Amino acid sequence: MAKGNLKRIRIIVLPLVFMIGVAVYLASQMSFGPPDRILPGIYMLNINLSLMNHDQAMLSLKKLEQELQRPLTVKFKDMTWTLPMERVGLKLNCQQEVQRAMGIGRSGSLWQRFLERRQAHRGIRLQPEIIIDSGLLEKQVSEVTEDILLPPRDAGLIINADDTVEISPGQSGRLVDIDRLRQDICQNLLQGNQSPIELKLVEVPPARTTEEVKAMGVDALLGMFSTQFDPNKVNRAYNVSVAAAALDGLIVSPWEIISFNEVVGPRSTEAGYKNAPIIVNNELVDGLGGGVCQVSTTLYNAVLLANLEVVERTNHSIPIPYVPIGRDATVVFDTVDFKFKNNTDDWLYIQSFVTGGRLTIKIFGNHKFKRDVVIRSWVEETYQPKTVVEKDYGIRMGDRVVKQKGARGYRAAAERIVMQDGKVIKVEKLPYSVYRARDQIISQGMAPPGSVLKTSDLLKDHARESEKNEEILQE
Structure with a gap:
């Protein structure tokens, strides 16, 4: 056979033999073991x-995860903490790591x-991905190293007793x-290093700087309003305080529209509200969050006096x-809202607080x-109330009981007069307010003589109910 032919055969045969050898090797049990088990020689750290x-x-990886959760020592200069x-939420993605280990030698090309x-x-030797919750880590570190930390202080507004405004510097x-600590922890755990980890401190600027607060332009009281309530009505007073607290410290950007319902939120037990009288269908009934409308009404009047734009009332x-x-403004969450707009070129700051039985809301902005x-x-x-007579077979025939006292209704008008330097610059008509008359309802007795129910008892019950409603209205 010619040398050239022999050479060509070698070129063709030798790679083929090599590939067959590789295939035989890959097919042997020693090379990869059973298909449902990890190849021999694979470790996850020391496992x-x-x-x-x-x-x-x-x-095995769950046990490794528990081992990695052992306490570590951190230090700063000559101080150490455990x-x-x-x-800190340390965990391994065990499912992912097992799949990674089982996939070695079983995917990709033959080579x-x-x-x-x-x-x-x-x-x-594989290294697992160690997952640490940065938020939980920061919380734990802040608790154990409190003595060396200095939290940043945001700039803010100080409202003095005379309603002058100062800036608290940031x-x-x-x-x-x-982030650095989390990386160091992972590195130490992967390397099995048990030496204390040196903490690195960084300077953190305030979230709101002094310059930013100055640029807001809040320097004067634009308008305020107060209303009274009975602090002895505990539930109602409590609801007023909760809603007022939601408004306190509210910052409003130029031309922003504020929704009372969005700021105060749902009137629920989770939010801290209690049952107190509310007006439903022209009547007073117990309901969750009774008293919140006094806060919206007080805010409405403060907005009017601050010469801000009313969007919805x-x-x-x-x-x-x-x-x-x-001059009232009712609210019902998800149904009836009070909204106003900051129609100035600067920011607004709202102060809302309760003192005894007095609710006060102040709106600060730029003196311009x-x-x-x-x-x-x-x-x-x-509007005069109607008198409605209803037959009642629980009352003796010939007797009449006032079941509901009547009340007049009204159509009220309002206006806002705006002055500058002692001169009227604007007279603005405000929306009409229509209050429906409440009919007087009289129960006409229809029961024959000898009925167990006595008219005098009914009169007492209805009198007590009427007194209760009148008392609620006086709040």
């Missing part, structure tokens, strides 16, 4: 996973699988570099005693928009 099935490997790693199996034969703080179905007629405002309201039309 030998060789020939483990899925469940065995999962159990950091409880079981409280890739050959290389991975040969490497496993020599030994492969200040940078000094906190632990949590609805009056109650009956007049309320703590503001002049035509300060105006003298007067609100007038009056009754334009009065």
Whole structure:
């Protein structure tokens, strides 16, 4: 055979023989073991996973996870602290790591699988991905290293007793570099290093700087309003305080529209509200969050006096005693809202607080928009109640009982007079307020003589109910 032909045969045959040898090697049990088990020679850190099935490997990695949760020591200069790693959300993605280990030598090209199996034969040590919750880590570090930390202080507004405004300057703080610490913890755990970890402190600027607060332009009281309530009505007083607290400290950007319902939120037991009288269908009944409408009404009047734009407002179905007629604003979450707009070029700051039986809301802004405002309201039309007689077979025939006292209804008008330097610059008509008349309902006795129910008892019951409703209205 010619040398050239022999050479060509070698070129063709030798790679083929090599490939057949690789295939034979890959097909042998020694190269990869049973298909449902991890190849021999594969470790996860110091855990030998060789020939483990899925469940065995999962159990081993769970034990490794527990080992990694042992307490660590952190230090700063000559101070040391113990950091409880079981409280920082440290965990392994055991399912993912087991799949990674079982996939070695079983995916990719034939050549890739050959290389991975040969490497496993020599030994492969995998490093798991260690997951740590940065928020929980920061909380634990802050608790144990409190003495060396200096939280940043945001700039803010100080409202003095005379309603003048000052700026509380912001200040940078000094906190632990949590990202760096998390990386150092993972590195130490992967390397089996038990030496204390040195903390690195970083300077943290305030979230709101002094310059930013100055740029808001809040420097004067634009308008305020107060209403009275009976602090002895404990539930109602409590609801007023809860809603007022939700408004306190509210910052409003230029031209922003504020929704009372969005700021105050649902009137629920989870939010801290209690049952107290509310107006429903022209009647007083117990309901969750009774008293919140006094807060919306007080805010409405403060908004009017601050010369801000009213976007949405609805009056109650009956007049309320703590503001002049035509100057109330009712709210029902998800149904009836009160909204106003900051129609100035600067920011607003709202202060809302309760003192004894007095609710006060103040609106601060830039002095350029300060105006003298007067609100007038009056009754334009009065609606007389009707008298409705209902037959009642629980009352002796011939007797009559007032089941519901009647009340007049009204159509009230209002206006806002805006003045500057003693001169009227604007007279604005406010929306009409219509309060429906409440019919007087009389129960006409229809029962024959000898009935167990006595008319005198009914009269007493209805008298007590009427007194209760009148008492509620006086709040």
